[in-house]
Amino acid sequence: MDKKEYLVALRRIEGQVRGLQRMIEEERDCKEIISQIAAVRSALKRVGILIVEEYAKKCIIGGENAESEISELLKDLQSLF
Template sequence: MRGYTMSKEQYLARLKRIEGQVRGLQRMIDEDTYCIDVLQQIAAVNGALRNVAIGLLDEHVGHCVADAAAAGDQERAREMVNEATQAIARLVKS
């Protein structure tokens, strides 16, 4: 099953880039960059992090939930759906 899910290498590459963006934010603050430009960069980092999160959620639902359901383990599937829903709620409000 494939979809939004990324490979481990892709997740790591994205997070490496995000780490670089956060260091860039430090440089911007250090050099007294106009705050609106810093805000634009923060929105970019937030968006990049959300895309990683969406990939992980896709993986969780597509593998953890679906595998438990396919194995006929309804209780475990329900537990994993609950975890997914809590994670979505946290993400939406973060």
């Protein structure tokens, strides 16, 4: 994925969040709201994983400080999940 694709995905998520706000304003059914929250979380998780993969490919593999970079990446992954 390139920068443009990440931005497209994030804009889509932004739209989902706006939809979620409308649902709450309209007092929609709790099940629908929870389902939308799950969809937003899932979409953010996918983008996060793609960014981590890209980072690993570009910055860690063959890098000078690969071991410390991997350690930092694992910490970041823990907070992502």
